Amino acid sequence: MSLQLPEALRHVLPVARWEPWQAGRDGAALWRSSRYVIKVQPLRPAPAGSLRDERERLRWFAGRLPVPALVGYAEEAGQEYLAMTRLPGIPLRHPDALLHPERVVDLLARALRELHALPVRDCPFNMSLPVVLRAAAERASAASPESQGALAQRQKLAEALRERPAREDLVVTHGDAVLDNFILDGEWLTGMVDVGRAGLADRHTDLALAYASLHARLGAQVAETFLDQYGRALIDAGKLDYYRRLGELA
Template identity: 35%
Template sequence: MSLPPGVAADRVEEIDVGLSGARVARLYVAGRPTAVFKSADAGRRDLVAELVGTERRLRLLAGTRLPVPRLLDSGRWRGSYWLTMEHLPGRGAHEPRHDRAELIALLARALRDLHAVPAAGLPLPMGPDVLLEQARERVASGAVDRGWRAQGHTPRVPGGNGRRASGAAEVLAALADRLERIPVSGPVLLHGDYCLPNVLVDGEGGWSLIDLGRVGVGDRHLDLADMTGSMLSDLNPSFGPRDAEAFLDAYGRDLVDPGLLELYRVLDDFFWPE
């Protein structure tokens, strides 16, 4: 992988973890990881928008005490948009070698700490209306067609005599009908993609957050749905339903609406890349 002028590295280690579609690499100087490099072809407007959004959010989050990467540089080069961020220590929560009980407690504590950050005034709306509009755009563009992956866990069709929705457009319409009538829980500062690989654990009780392109202000159930969905995903086979339930217990059941949690899990399906 070639790097833009001014981005220094003795060694470049490409990273293939993640589903965003952007090119990602870890940069080393004097044998030590110092930065993370991300880039996307200018023709992929969705990926470029994600990187631009990440840059904006890192600048805003710099004013908080959250353990997130520091933005180092960004720009355009050879038909691509790129940025570099500070490399943070730790292993992804999805990796082995973590004590399970301690990890679950840490993930819940980290999310409570994130949700406790004052969100008033942050220009990052991520409420149901914003998410539903983004999902509609993805359906209209043909980016969502699972036939339906969440079959059996989808909302019932309004006026459909109990029939469950099928097909992306009908699922989304049923989901919108439900979500648009439910008050936002919070609102709180959200990670927006709070899944196992996006939480780094340092082994000494410390944690940090990465992949911050969807940080926003909205309903806490979005983050709760992301993490429990990550624990139930085939991508993380060492986790399962017991871990998801233990995570919700540790976060605080008094803050969790099971029905709303399931709706946000379905909504999350609209943002997975094909």
């Protein structure tokens, strides 16, 4: 298995040895060299999500918070390709990082506080509940009605609509704030990756996923410590549960 780069990217990327890395969220294939990362996925109709979304967010975050630098984007033969620089380090979910849970919790809480402190008026990406629920409804309508998965998704969607909070505490969010998407190099975070879902949303969008990710990897006590580090005064337990379940619709 090898990576065949479209001509547009061959002009901007140096010759390199590309190795398959892992599957990204939504099934995107990831390839990496010593200096770059490339995501590849089939072109999809809205609202399934396009790598163009991540391209625009990488552009916006540049100079605001550390993210990979955008190198190029291309579409060819029904596929889309996003090329970016590779951040040095390992994801926070790496076994070596998890040897130091206090550092993981401290760095993740600090990173999310810094992200959520960005001015909302400057962010052009709307990922609020009306947008997310509408996209989920469109995906549910497009799915085969006979499939068991589609039935489960429709049930979760009905629950999300019925129980949606009356008010959103809008901040700039990552949108997929799991341990995999924050990169550690030594004692510091070098940045965040997979920002294709970033945008204005309730802060619990990030807090719920971060909490669940920590709980799964390091246990309940560490996850609770994360909430303490972020700031208990900003946490709503009901919203934390709601946005955890909403994440299953994404």
